[in-house]
Each structure stands twice: as structure tokens, then as C-alpha cells.
Amino acid sequence: MLTLEGVQTYYGNIEALKGIDLEVQQGEIVTIIGANGAGKSTTLMTICGLPRAAEGRIRFEQYDITRMPTHEIVQLGIAQSPEGRRIFPRMTVLENLQMGASKSNPDFFEQDLAHVQELFPILKKRENQRGGTLSGGEQQMLAIARALMSRPRLLLLDEPSLGLAPLVVRQIFEVIEQINREDDVTVLLVEQNAFHALKLAHRGYVMVNGRITLSGAGDELLDMPEVRAAYLEGG
Amino acid sequence: MEYFIQQLINGVTLGSIYGLIAIGYTMVYGIIGMINFAHGDIFMVGAFVSLIIFVALGLAGVTFVPLAFAIVLIVAIVITSVYGWTVERLAYRPLRGSFRLAPLISAIGMSIFLQNFVQLAQGARVKPMPPMITGGFTFLEGSDFSITLSWMQIIIVSLTVVLMAGFALLIARTPLGRAQRACEQDRTMAALLGVNVDRTISLTFVMGAALAAVAGMMFLLYYGVIDFYIGFLAGIKAFTAAVLGGIGSLPGAMLGGLLIGLIETFWSAYFTIEYKDVAAFSILVLALIFRPYGLLGKPEIEKV
Numbered sequence: 352m353l354t355l356e357g358v359q360t361y362y363g364n365i366e367a368l369k370g371i372d373l374e375v376q377q378g379e380i381v382t383i384i385g386a387n388g389a390g391k392s393t394t395l396m397t398i399c400g401l402p403r404a405a406e407g408r409i410r411f412e413q414y415d416i417t418r419m420p421t422h423e424i425v426q427l428g429i430a431q432s433p434e435g436r437r438i439f440p441r442m443t444v445l446e447n448l449q450m451g452a453s454k455s456n457p458d459f460f461e462q463d464l465a466h467v468q469e470l471f472p473i474l475k476k477r478e479n480q481r482g483g484t485l486s487g488g489e490q491q492m493l494a495i496a497r498a499l500m501s502r503p504r505l506l507l508l509d510e511p512s513l514g515l516a517p518l519v520v521r522q523i524f525e526v527i528e529q530i531n532r533e534d535d536v537t538v539l540l541v542e543q544n545a546f547h548a549l550k551l552a553h554r555g556y557v558m559v560n561g562r563i564t565l566s567g568a569g570d571e572l573l574d575m576p577e578v579r580a581a582y583l584e585g586g
Numbered sequence: 587m588e589y590f591i592q593q594l595i596n597g598v599t600l601g602s603i604y605g606l607i608a609i610g611y612t613m614v615y616g617i618i619g620m621i622n623f624a625h626g627d628i629f630m631v632g633a634f635v636s637l638i639i640f641v642a643l644g645l646a647g648v649t650f651v652p653l654a655f656a657i658v659l660i661v662a663i664v665i666t667s668v669y670g671w672t673v674e675r676l677a678y679r680p681l682r683g684s685f686r687l688a689p690l691i692s693a694i695g696m697s698i699f700l701q702n703f704v705q706l707a708q709g710a711r712v713k714p715m716p717p718m719i720t721g722g723f724t725f726l727e728g729s730d731f732s733i734t735l736s737w738m739q740i741i742i743v744s745l746t747v748v749l750m751a752g753f754a755l756l757i758a759r760t761p762l763g764r765a766q767r768a769c770e771q772d773r774t775m776a777a778l779l780g781v782n783v784d785r786t787i788s789l790t791f792v793m794g795a796a797l798a799a800v801a802g803m804m805f806l807l808y809y810g811v812i813d814f815y816i817g818f819l820a821g822i823k824a825f826t827a828a829v830l831g832g833i834g835s836l837p838g839a840m841l842g843g844l845l846i847g848l849i850e851t852f853w854s855a856y857f858t859i860e861y862k863d864v865a866a867f868s869i870l871v872l873a874l875i876f877r878p879y880g881l882l883g884k885p886e887i888e889k890v
């Protein structure tokens with residue numbers, strides 16, 4: 352469904368991605384784990400064309416999206432809940448969700464709204480509150496819900512567990528599993544919380560310094576001593 | 587008292603014109619964080635296009651005033667919109683991402699170009715326009731000082747109110763307005779949600795230009811004379827209004843426009859007309875000392 356071949360990305364002179372090869376099959380949950388600064392967020396943003404890959408090729412289904420404008424890429428069915436959540440702070444929760452749905456058929460809006468409010472009931476309670484006033488966990492739920500409002504076939508999630516209480520993390524991971532299973536949404540999940548991510552994912556990639564160093568099935572990676580040592584200390 | 591009310595009427599009329607221009611400044615600032623320095627000239631072009639079309643319609647024998655009015659309005663809006671769009675494409679978009687002052691310099695360049703172009707094409711002398719809409723109401727006739735409320739003033743103020751209400755509604759309720767606010771708050775995220783950011787920014791310039799065109803036409807009809815330089819002064823006043831109200835805030839631009847119009851009118855009426863511009867700017871400086879973000883502007887505390 353999604354393939355990256357030899358993707359290199361630069362910020363000015365800094366080479367953040369040094370040739371990434373990665374593949375996500377329809378229906379999978381795939382995770383990228385790695386330390387801070389490894390290039391995980393850059394990978395997700397490069398898929399969406401912000402920044403654009405300098406070298407290599409990115410394909411989504413039958414399309415070559417390497418040079419496509421961002422707003423066209425996401426209209427093919429890719430949605431992202433980005434690093435830092437990026438909720439529109441001066442818009443209400445409902446308006447944030449409307450923004451998520453801005454390119455989808457308005458006939459589906461009520462139905463999709465009910466669906467994400469069922470996944471995250473707190474969003475219904477907070478409907479008319481401004482995004483900037485939500486707690487971190489609520490903002491994360493809103494970010495995922497907003498991404499789902501575009502009816503994506505591929506969902507890119509950047510560290511949804513960051514800074515959240517364990518109970519909230521569990522709720523969010525359950526929702527990720529549910530939308531993958533029931534709504535047939537393929538997921539590419541970036542996490543520092545490697546234990547949870549590898550448990551949930553079908554397959555995983557380990558990223559170090561702008562390169563993929565290891566890949567394999569989720570439980571396979573969980574059992575590798577080098578992965579345990581580097582990413583699961585105390586996990 | 588009668589004198590006061592008369593000045594109030596005049597001030598509100600002038601303030602309406604400033605307010606309409608100020609909206610263009612504030613919206614463009616909101617979405618790209620920069621001042622459109624060619625915006626005053628868009629207003630001036632709006633006035634000139636109106637004049638030319640009025641004269642042409644007169645020669646063509648269109649004497650039904652509401653029809654002429656409507657035609658002029660549409661043509662002026664279309665032409666200034668194209669100009670607003672061009673300013674964004676030529677002066678701002680290619681320089682997005684370069685150092686902050688670069689687009690301002692290119693916009694000032696376009697502004698000077700336009701002033702000189704109009705000066706050459708239309709001449710440097712002031713252009714008169716015979717009054718089209720005359721008459722009105724006179725109150726307290728026979729006393730020391732009567733109050734007049736002209737039809738033109740009624741038209742200006744009501745058209746402004748309608749436009750501002752429609753505009754506020756558009757920004758608050760429609761998908762386009764929502765996309766504009768999204769680009770204002772986080773352009774990257776807006777793009778990730780499928781918003782065509784470039785097009786949204788272009789449309790913002792165009793919408794500001796359309797309002798400035800209406801202001802230009804009203805200015806022409808109200809004062810009856812224009813020259814190539816009116817864009818500069820009115821532009822600075824409207825810019826002051828936008829800053830006074832809180833740059834980036836739509837209600838702020840409307841309020842600021844009204845206040846600047848009132849200050850200028852009252853100052854000329856009660857003090858001296860020579861210093862009316864100084865008065866408006868002094869009030870701005872004072873206001874900014876006590877409210878650095880303007881009357882209705884908000885400091886960016888909510889950034890997540």
C-alpha cells in the first residue's frame with residue numbers, strides 16, 4: 352500500500368533521513384521505534400511532502416506521491432496525527448473535527464462525527480470548548496479523531512502516547528487496534544514507547560540516526576536482545 | 587449639541603470607509619503574519635476604476651442610478667480582486683520563506699509602480715466626479731445649526747454594516763472561513779488536512795481587495811474628488827485602524843476603523859484641521875502603550 356525506496360530528506364544541510372526503505376501492507380499496523388532525533392517524525396512528514404524527499408521514491412497504492420503537493424497527497428486517503436498534536440487552539444473541538452472532514456463528502460459528516468465521539472466520548476462532552484483548553488490526553492484523542500474524520504485508508508500516528516498517563520495510553524492503543532480491525536484502517540505508528548508499540552504492531556522497524564537498522568515482526572523484535580537493551584530498559 | 591451629532595454622523599461615515607480597508611490589512615496579516623503594503627493602492631485603484639466606469643456608463647446613456655451603482659461595484663471588485671491576487675503572486679508568494687522584510691519591499695515596489703502607473707495614465711491632477719446621489723434628511727432646520735444626514739451617508743454606513751456582517755459570518759461559519767482560520771493558526775497542519783494553503787492565502791488577498799474596492803467607490807461618491815495619492819493616506823489610516831483594533835482581529839479592524847474616523851472628524855471639528863492626521867496617530871501610540879496588542883487583539887498565549 353505504501354512504499355518508501357531510498358528516501359533521503361534534508362533540513363538545510365542536515366541530512367535527517369539517509370536512505371529509508373519501508374513498506375506498509377494494506378490492513379497492517381506497522382511501527383517505527385527509535386530514540387529521540389532518529390528521524391521518525393521526519394519520515395512521517397516526508398510521506399506527506401513536508402518537507403519533500405530530496406532523493407528516492409514514495410508510492411501510495413498506484414500513485415507516485417514523491418513530488419505531489421501535500422493537500423493532494425492527503426486527499427488520496429492518508430491522514431496524520433502529527434508530533435505535538437497540532438490542535439488548532441482557537442477553534443472549538445467541533446471545528447477541529449470539521450477541519451478533519453474538510454475534504455470528505457459532507458453526507459458522511461454526521462455519521463463520522465458520531466463514530467469518533469463513540470471512540471472518544473470525552474470529545475462529545477468537550478464539543479464546544481476551544482482546542483487550546485483541552486488536556487494533553489484530550490488533545491491527543493482529538494488529533495486522532497480529526498485524522499479519522501477524513502476517512503483515511505492509511506493513518507500515520509506520531510507518538511500518540513507521549514506524556515500521557517498509563518490509563519489514557521491504554522485507551523488510545525485500544526482505539527488504534529479497534530479502528531484497524533473494524534474500520535480497516537492501515538496504521539503506521541511512530542513510538543518511543545517501544546514495548547506497547549511492538550505488542551500492538553504486526554511488524555516493526557528500528558530507526559537509528561536516519562537509517563533503518565532492524566525490521567521484523569513485532570514479537571520477533573521484542574525478543575531481540577539488542578532491541579531489549581536499547582529500547583525496553585525497565586519496560 | 588447639534589454640531590456634535592453632525593460630527594458623529596460624519597465620523598461614522600468616514601470610519602466605515604477606513605474599517606472596510608482595515609479588514610484587508612488585518613486578514614492578510616492574520617494569515618501570513620505580514621502587512622500587505624500595496625493594500626492602500628488597491629483602494630485607490632478601486633476608486634479610479636469606479637470613476638472610469640461611472641463616466642463610461644454616463645456616456646453610454648445609463649442613467650438609472652441603482653443599475654450604474656451595481657455595475658460599477660461589480661467591475662471595481664473584479665478588477666481590484668485581480669490586482670490583489672497579482673500582488674500576492676508576484677510580491678509575496680515567491681518570497682515566502684525568505685527573510686521577513688523581503689516581501690514588504692517587493693510589495694512597496696508594487697505599490698509605487700501602481701501609483702506611478704495611475705499618475706501617468708490618469709494624470710496627476712485631482713479628478714472630480716459630479717455628485718450622483720444627492721439629497722438626504724435635514725433635522726432641526728431653522729435653529730442655529732441644522733443636522734444633515736445625506737443619502738450617501740446612509741448608503742455608505744448601511745453597505746458597510748451589511749458587508750461586515752456578511753464577512754464575519756463567512757469567517758465564522760463557512761468551510762472557506764474555517765480553512766482561513768486554520769491556515770492562520772497552523773499552516774502545516776492545515777495542509778496535512780488537505781487544505782490548499784496557497785489558494786487559501788490568495789483568496790484572502792482577493793477578499794481584502796474586494797472590500798477595499800467597495801471602500802474606494804464609496805470614497806469617490808462621498809468626496810467627489812480623487813487623485814493617485816489617496817491610497818497612501820487612506821492606507822496608512824486604515825492600517826492604523828487595524829493596529830489600534832488589534833491586528834489580526836476582524837472585529838478589531840471594524841472598531842479601529844470607526845474610532846479613527848471619529849477621532850479624525852472630531853479633531854478637525856473642534857481643534858484644527860491641520861493636525862487631524864497627527865491626532866489619529868498619537869492616539870494609536872497611546873493606545874499601544876497601554877494595550878500593546880490593540881484594543882481587541884490577544885497576545886498569543888494559547889499556542890500549544
Ligand SMILES: Nc1ncnc2c1ncn2[C@@H]1O[C@H](COP(=O)(O)OP(=O)(O)O)[C@@H](O)[C@H]1O
Nearest residue numbers: 362365367385386387388389390391392393394
Ligand atoms: N524543522 C527542523 N529543522 C532542522 N532540523 C530538524 C527539524 N526537525 C527535525 N530536525 C532534525 O532532524 C533529525 C530527525 O528529527 P526527527 O525526525 O524529529 O526525529 P524523531 O521524530 O525520531 O525524534 C534530528 O537530528 C532533528 O534535530
Ligand SMILES: [Mg+2]
Nearest residue numbers: 391392393434
Ligand atoms: Mg519525533
